[in-house]
Amino acid sequence: MSENVSYYSRRHRFPCEQREYMKTVGWLLPNILGELFAELGFKAKVNLQQTNGVDLEVFFGNNLILVAEILNWSISSRLYNRRRGCIIRNLNEFDCKRLLIHTVPLSNLNGVRESGIDILEIGYQILPRTFYDFYLARNQIIRRKIDCDSTRIEIKSKILDYINNHLFAHKYLKFLLAWEFFLSTFRFCFSLH
Secondary structure: OHHHHHHHHHHOOOOOOHHHHHHHHHHHHHHHHHHHHHHOOOEEEEOOOOOOOOOEEEEEOOEEEEEEEEEOOOOOOOOOHHHHHHHHHHHOOOOOEEEEEEOOOOOOOOOOHHHOOEEEEOOOEEEOHHHHHHHHHOOOOOOEEEOOHHHHHHHHHHHHHHHHHHHOOOHHHHHHHHHHHHHHHHHHHHHHO
16 A cells, blocks of 8 residues: 555545545545444444445444445535435435435535434544555645544544434434333342242
């Protein structure tokens, strides 16, 4: 990879072939989020990038409670109407909390919240070290961070905030939590006899 970075640093705007860059960067944040949700006690399923569907499914027990589309984009990226429409359609296929997670400020989010989709901005694009180093050498690191422990802690904090303020406020999840509490109480009472 480092040979690719030095070659491309002289000639291109990406640290490797654009297709490889898009695949690597597009894969990175959904996988980080899947790992973070798993650390928080949820079951998370990260879907392949090539599939036409949501990027992340989060389960509480066997119940799907959240689906997310994830955009690990740079500040020069633009959300076009067609892509926005696909995101809204993909998320609205599910009857649970729906979330668009994006890395940098985006314009053209019209209709996303109105479609019942929450929006969570991470604040910066997440990159592997070699890609970050490529942009650092070009002084292009505004709203870019390396995938490292401190970055993951920051993202986890944003996810926890979302869970506490939005996810646990969802009526279906409240029902599931109440049902789990009822079942555990029921099991405890029968264990006493």
